[in-house]
Amino acid sequence: MERVLRMAFSALIGSKYGAVVDARLMAAALIEDCERMTRHHTGIPQAAKDDVFAALNACREANRERNRVIHDTWAARPGDEKVTLQGGKAPHEVMVTPRTLAEVRAVVGQLASAADLLAASMPPALGPGWWHVEDKLRKELGHDFRNDQGS
Numbered sequence: 001m002e003r004v005l006r007m008a009f010s011a012l013i014g015s016k017y018g019a020v021v022d023a024r025l026m027a028a029a030l031i032e033d034c035e036r037m038t039r040h041h042t043g044i045p046q047a048a049k050d051d052v053f054a055a056l057n058a059c060r061e062a063n064r065e066r067n068r069v070i071h072d073t074w075a076a077r078p079g080d081e082k083v084t085l086q087g088g089k090a091p092h093e094v095m096v097t098p099r100t101l102a103e104v105r106a107v108v109g110q111l112a113s114a115a116d117l118l119a120a121s122m123p124p125a126l127g128p129g130w131w132h133v134e135d136k137l138r139k140e141l142g143h144d145f146r147n148d149q150g151s
Contacts (some may be wrong), residue, residue, distance in 0.1 A: 001027065001059055001062060001063070001111045001112070001114050001115040001118075002027050002030070003115075004115040004118050004119050005022075005027060005030040005031065005034065005059060005115075005118065006019065006022045006023075006025075006030065006134055007119075007122075007130070007131045007133070007134040008030075008034050008052075008118055008122055008130075009021075009022040009025070009030055009033060009034055009037075009134075010022060010133040010134035011122060011126050011130040011131065011133045011134065012034055012037040012038060012041060012126070013037065013133075014133065015133070016133060016134075016136035016137040016140070017137065018133065018134070019133075019134050019135075019136075019137050019138070020137070022134075027059070027063045027066075028060075028063060031056050031059050031060050031063065034052075034056055035053065035056050038052045038053060038056070038125070041125075043126075044125045044126065045124075045125075047124075048121070048124040048125040049125065051121040051124065051125070052118075052121045052122070052125050054117070054121070055114070055117040055118040055120070055121040056118065058113065058114040058117050058118070059114040059115075059117075059118055061110070061114070062107070062110040062111045062113070062114040063111075063114075065107045065110055066107055066110075066111055069099055069103075069104055069107050119131075
């Protein structure tokens with residue numbers, strides 16, 4: 001899903017350099033930024049915007065579930081239990097529920113479905129070549145710039 005979000009981000013910006021910015025963004029920020037760009041993009045018809053918004057909402061929900069699986073795993077205790085998590089502006093209590101393998105697989109399916117939905121919503125919004133924008137800089141440089149250490 002993050003790969004499709006990065007492609008959508010660069011396509012919405014309309015520049016190969018969008019990939020430089022999106023390399024440092026996590027999924028939640030990518031979703032939020034894609035929503036903002038879609039909202040203000042003057043070249044996308046409203047019906048296509050509505051489909052992109054629906055796809056981004058599916059990404060948000062899938063990412064929320066993914067985060068619960070990942071973060072609850074390291075915080076899990078026997079049975080359902082509230083734990084205090086440090087982070088953000090203040091610690092907060094969260095109900096941690098262990099997940100079964102079937103539940104984890106369902107979240108993986110939700111991530112894949114959200115990615116597919118976003119990929120399907122982009123051609124009506126930005127045309128069939130939308131996904132090429134993100135890879136242009138990488139192809140020009142001949143390597144993945146995300147691995148560069150400040151050079």
